[in-house]
Amino acid sequence: MSINPQELLRFATAGSVDDGKSTLVGRILHDTKSVLVDTLASVERASRAKGLTATDLALLTDGLRAEREQGITIDVAYRYFSTRNRSFILADTPGHVQYTRNMVTGASTAELALVLVDARHGVVEQTRRHVAIVALLGVRHIVLAVNKMDLINYDAHRFAEIEGRFSEIAAALGVTDALAIPVSALDGDNVVDRSERMPWYIGPTLLEHLEKVPVGQDPADEPMRFPVQYVIRPRSDVHHDYRAYAGKVAHGIVRVGDEVVIQPIGHRSTILAIDGLSGPLEFAVASQSVSLRLADDLDISRGDLISTAGDSAPIIQELTADICMLSDRSLGAGDRVLVQHGTRTIAARVSEVIARLDVGTLRPVEFAAPLALNDIGLVRLELSQLLPVDNYARLRRTGSFLLIDSSDGSTIAAGMSITAASELAS
Amino acid sequence: MISTPPLIQEFVEESKVALSPLSQLDVLESEAVHIMREVAGSFERPVLLFSGGKDSVVMLHLAAKAFAPAKIPFSALHVDTGHNFPEVLIYRDRCVEKYGVLLQVVLVQEYIDSGSLQERSDGTRNPLQTVPLLEAITEQRFDAVFGGGRRDEEKARAKERVFSLRDQFGQWDPKRQRPELWDLYNGRHRPGEHLRVFPLSNWTELDIWRYIAKEExxxxxxxxxxxxxxxxxxxxxxxxxxxxxxxxxxxxxxxxxxxxxxxxxxxxxxxxxxxxxxxxxxxxxxxxxxxxxxxxxxxxxxxxxxxxxxxxxxxx
Structure with a gap:
């Protein structure tokens, strides 16, 4: 079955400080005619006020006072633009090492990551870090924009060299779709319009690729997952016995008549009806908000997970996971935290810090000390209740969770479950 | 899209469901409804800011769909500057009646009359809405406040989270925003703090209009x-x-x-x-x-x- 390209593509950008990322983003917005006159005028005014001779396109995305003052991007900025073929939500993330957590935020919902390098420097440590994070977060499509080709005389050999290094890293990290494109953001070569200065490059321009890349998992290949958000019970005369479970399909397809299991309790039932937002449906797919009615009268509430009966989530009490540290506070063995998974939040305890990723070698290194901000680590958590958690590499939505500080409610870390094979079998 | 001959179509449907991907509006609608249901499921006292403007009308419409056939499980609040267009106020009252929500109106004029707020020299009352809004939130212990803000509107809004934490004084600190991952929204807050929630964060002005057209x-x-x-x-x-x-x-x-x-x-x-x-x-x-x-x-x-x-x- 062929799937039409999705109408909406969410993608994230990443790059080191001087790779020209903001210029590239500005170039995409500008060349797709997504920057309106008054916005451009205000950016021009601000550039002049800073004493710059040329318009600083970075000011388009650096929206906070502190960012404009320091000339850096601190936080993720979301940008919206569209072409005739697709609409895009771009998460423009900061390049500095200390803002890695914001890159994680931007990449968590992305289906494609755009990583930048400077053609003069090629693949550097920061590139490896970005590709590693993107791979860890399960982003399946990576585009390497080899920028500033104008500064290396549009040299095909140099590009091939960088492309080769990038392919090696991507393959080592298990990225299935990786493409390198030679561009010059400054002049617009191969960004939206094809470059006449690089006739040796026969691949798509950046925008062509963004418009055509087939993204999104085919929901028919996944088991169904449906975290219950809310129970709808009108208790009115017309809908006296109506009882439906509201939520968003996290994975797969749910059809009327499907056999399902309520997790973690384990009761089975059948889908009696699916109420969509505009009326009854025969089926609903991942990312659709609907309400499900079941054939049996069961005690189901917010926090429960409705899954395909033959292929449900592993139910675990000990959770092994990769985590990205997002908070200033550290996290070590013995710490008590909250785990927010799907629509359920439960208490947990860190039983062990197992390893930490060495970003230089991209290998996990044994590590027992508490993890700190921006660390990527492997931990084991003891859960206060049984929880149905999928393997993140297989099912992103039901394999992910947050670690929360119970004292102030802040988010400590983003977690991606690695469910052991033995647990999968049980 | 290339049309598939009926016979092949039938075959495809038998092996796998032939899926046309969700449209952009479908995705945005489902996302907004998901956000509203998260709030209804995990907060004690949510409220929806409703001015009668197009974004707040779209929010109300989404809320009605999110909880149908039950009623919208929260009320609406309007901070009226006293300088609103009369057509909009008439529409506002008719609209809340149609959707079956309770509307509470806080009047900036009353704050000016009592002397707790001063009229600005330029006559603009927009900045004056902040105090009455925060007082209403505190007095009625609202813990989640839906706003119709969109990230494409303005560059500071482009940086704000869907679930945006406000401190005891209602203040937003852009440097201390919580990272927001996947569609896991962290709504934890301490007593006195509250969250502003923006279900339309990812909508553009054009999306709003297309949705208004589609949903009539x-x-x-x-x-x-x-x-x-x-x-x-x-x-x-x-x-x-x-x-x-x-x-x-x-x-x-x-x-x-x-x-x-x-x-x-x-x-x-x-x-x-x-x-x-x-x-x-x-x-x-x-x-x-x-x-x-x-x-x-x-x-x-x-x-x-x-x-x-x-x-x-x-x-x-």
């Missing part, structure tokens, strides 16, 4: 072209009123205008337009070379960081 949502008449007496001030067409205009040499002219945003009359400008139906508005917005707020909002022109500063103090 009724909106206030001033969004469509009409003949109106207006005068020019700082490059904007303003409507005359007791709030302070026209003044000095400002001349009234009768022209065909419509509003792209609806707010305080003193700072909301009209745009010259002949778009009298939703389809024409969509065409006009699609072709516009000026942003929504840039064309119509005097309060955003105060400085580069005008919106960020107001948000820090507790504004929507």
């Amino acid at each position: 949502i009724e909106i206030p008449s001033i969004y469509f072209a009409h003949q109106r007496e207006v005068f020019r001030r700082s490059g904007m067409w303003l409507t005359p009123g007791a709030w302070g205009g026209p003044k000095g040499g400002e001349v009234l002219e009768k022209i065909s205008v419509r509003y792209r945003t609806v707010g305080d009359m003193s700072c909301t400008g009209a745009v010259e337009s002949t778009a009298s139906a939703v389809a024409e508005v969509i065409e006009e917005v699609g072709a516009s070379t000026i942003t929504e707020r840039g064309a119509t909002r005097a309060d955003d022109r105060l400085s580069e960081a005008a919106m960020e500063d107001r948000k820090r103090e507790g504004y929507f």
Whole structure:
């Protein structure tokens, strides 16, 4: 079955400080005619006020006072633009090492990551870090924009060299779709319009690729997952016995008549009806908000997970996971935290810090000390209740969770479950 | 899209469901409904800010769909500056009745009359909404406040989270925002703190209009072209009123205008337009070379960081 390209593509950008990322983003917005006159005028005014001779396109995305003052991007900025073929939500993330957590935020919902390098420097440590994070977060499509080709005389050999290094890293990290494109953001070569200065490059321009890349998992290949958000019970005369479970399909397809299991309790039932937002449906797919009615009268509430009966989530009490540290506070063995998974939040305890990723070698290194901000680590958590958690590499939505500080409610870390094979079998 | 012959179509449906991907509006609608249900499922006292403007109407419409066939499980709140367009207020009251929600109106005028707020020299009352809003939140212990803000509106909003934590004083601290991952929204907060929740974060102005068209949502008449007496001030067409205009040499002219945003009359400008139906508005917005707020909002022109500063103090 062929799937039409999705109408909406969410993608994230990443790059080191001087790779020209903001210029590239500005170039995409500008060349797709997504920057309106008054916005451009205000950016021009601000550039002049800073004493710059040329318009600083970075000011388009650096929206906070502190960012404009320091000339850096601190936080993720979301940008919206569209072409005739697709609409895009771009998460423009900061390049500095200390803002890695914001890159994680931007990449968590992305289906494609755009990583930048400077053609003069090629693949550097920061590139490896970005590709590693993107791979860890399960982003399946990576585009390497080899920028500033104008500064290396549009040299095909140099590009091939960088492309080769990038392919090696991507393959080592298990990225299935990786493409390198030679561009010059400054002049617009191969960004939206094809470059006449690089006739040796026969691949798509950046925008062509963004418009055509087939993204999104085919929901028919996944088991169904449906975290219950809310129970709808009108208790009115017309809908006296109506009882439906509201939520968003996290994975797969749910059809009327499907056999399902309520997790973690384990009761089975059948889908009696699916109420969509505009009326009854025969089926609903991942990312659709609907309400499900079941054939049996069961005690189901917010926090429960409705899954395909033959292929449900592993139910675990000990959770092994990769985590990205997002908070200033550290996290070590013995710490008590909250785990927010799907629509359920439960208490947990860190039983062990197992390893930490060495970003230089991209290998996990044994590590027992508490993890700190921006660390990527492997931990084991003891859960206060049984929880149905999928393997993140297989099912992103039901394999992910947050670690929360119970004292102030802040988010400590983003977690991606690695469910052991033995647990999968049980 | 290439059409598939019926026989093959049937075969495909048997092996796998032939899926056309969800449209962009479907995805945005489902995302907004998901956000609203998260709030209804995990907060004690949510409230929806409702002005009668197009974004808040779309929010109300989404809320009705999110909980149907049950009623919307929260009430609505409007901070009325006293300078609102009369057509919008009439529409507002009719709208809440239609959707079956309870509306509470807080009047900025009462705060001015009692002396707890002072009228500004420029007559603009938008910044004055912050205090009454925060008092209503504190007094009624609202813990989640839905706002119709969109990230494409303004650059400070482009940085704000869907679940945006406000401290005991209602303030937003952009440097201490929680990272927001996947669609896991962290709504934890300490007593006295609350969250502002923006279900329309990822919608653009054009998405709003296309959705209004698709769902046939009724909106206030001033969004469509009409003949109106207006005068020019700082490059904007303003409507005359007791709030302070026209003044000095400002001349009234009768022209065909419509509003792209609806707010305080003193700072909301009209745009010259002949778009009298939703389809024409969509065409006009699609072709516009000026942003929504840039064309119509005097309060955003105060400085580069005008919106960020107001948000820090507790504004929507």
